[in-house]
Amino acid sequence: MKEWYLLYCKRGEQQRAKQHLENQQVECFYPEIEVEKITRGKTTTKKEPLFPCYMFVRFDFNEGPSFTTVRSTRGVSDFIRFGGKPKVLQGDLIYSLKQLDKHEDSEVVEFSPEAGQKVGIKEGPFVGVDAIYKESDGEKRSILLITLINKKVEIKVDNSNLDY
Incomplete structure (x- = not known):
């Protein structure tokens, strides 16, 4: 049965880790937010991870890949663990985070x-x-x-x- 886990990625390598994990049929998710940055005097909007260096992954370690394979993937540092074992996360949490970007309201509020x-x-x-x-x-x-x-x-x- 597929379960959600939390990974800690190497700084700035979430996209690389995601690409390599998806090649191993691991479902990956990290929420992004739009951030306004001033670069060379110009304001630009870019997407950045809501949780820098953290990524949610979903896979069944019994069917593969194993925890060791996922942990050894380029860009990944390790699982977030509690008591030595990777902590299984509730799917509701991930679903709520995925809905974050879908809430758009057209009314203007004072x-x-x-x-x-x-x-x-x-x-x-x-x-x-x-x-x-x-x-x-x-x-x-x-x-x-x-x-x-x-x-x-x-x-x-x-x-x-x-x-x-």
């Missing part, structure tokens, strides 16, 4: 919290997570800071899904 203000999230995969408002991202969305896997991560959330 919104004006201050930077650093604590806000709640009413809907979506991060419902109930306490976040800190960072800045506006256009008319419909805001950038929030949340703590995931012991690291502060920026996420973009529709203003209609915020509770402040």
